[in-house]
Amino acid sequence: MTSRTTALDRLLTLAGRLTEVMERGMAERGLNRAQATLLMVLHHGGPTVQRGLSQALGVTPRHVTGLVDTLEAEGWVERRPHPTDRRASMVTLTTKGEAAVTTMNEERRNWAEQLFAKVPESELHTFIAILDTLDSCVAPKGEQPHCAS
Structure with a gap:
């Protein structure tokens, strides 16, 4: 995996x-x-x-x-x-x-x-940025993610 x-x-x-x-x-x-x-x-x-x-x-x-x-x-x-x-x-x-x-x-x-x-502020900002990136990759209506490598 x-x-x-x-x-x-x-x-x-x-x-x-x-x-x-x-x-x-x-x-x-x-x-x-x-x-x-x-x-x-x-x-x-x-x-x-x-x-x-x-x-x-x-x-x-x-x-x-x-x-x-x-x-x-x-x-x-x-x-x-x-x-x-x-x-x-x-x-x-x-x-x-x-x-x-x-x-x-x-x-x-x-x-x-x-x-x-327990999450340091700097790591929280990184986490939010990662979530934003992931969110931009997921299409609406349950379609497959569309981010290129």
């Missing part, structure tokens, strides 16, 4: 473990990944029409409608009239949704501090 194969195997193992931890945290709040992502999009971008959410999430408008319906029923978001288009509505975070996102962001910061506590 080459060191590149070993690196990939370890990266995939770590990614899986990190995903499990994140999903467990979301589930404790009664959220799945798509719902939590939608809340984060609203937090960072502000009130948005559903078409904008569809584009931001890379899913169909119908899927967004289901997500918003569920989140609205549970009090995470609400629909408000669009200020200039009476046919559209704006999706916005409720107080409950904003509080959840604030808590999730704080937990993420704390988790990052704990996870990288």
Whole structure:
């Protein structure tokens, strides 16, 4: 086995473990990944029409409608009239949704501090640069990596 194969195997193992931890945290709040992502999009971008959410999430408008319906029923978001288009509505975070996102962001910061506590700052910068390089090699939609040697 080459060191590149070993690196990939370890990266995939770590990614899986990190995903499990994140999903467990979301589930404790009664959220799945798509719902939590939608809340984060609203937090960072502000009130948005559903078409904008569809584009931001890379899913169909119908899927967004289901997500918003569920989140609205549970009090995470609400629909408000669009200020200039009476046919559209704006999706916005409720107080409950904003509080959840604030808590999730704080937990993420704390988790990052704990996870990288033993990594020297210089090595962390190198790690980030490596991740950026790897990210630029992976095509969207699960296609094969496209970096040349």
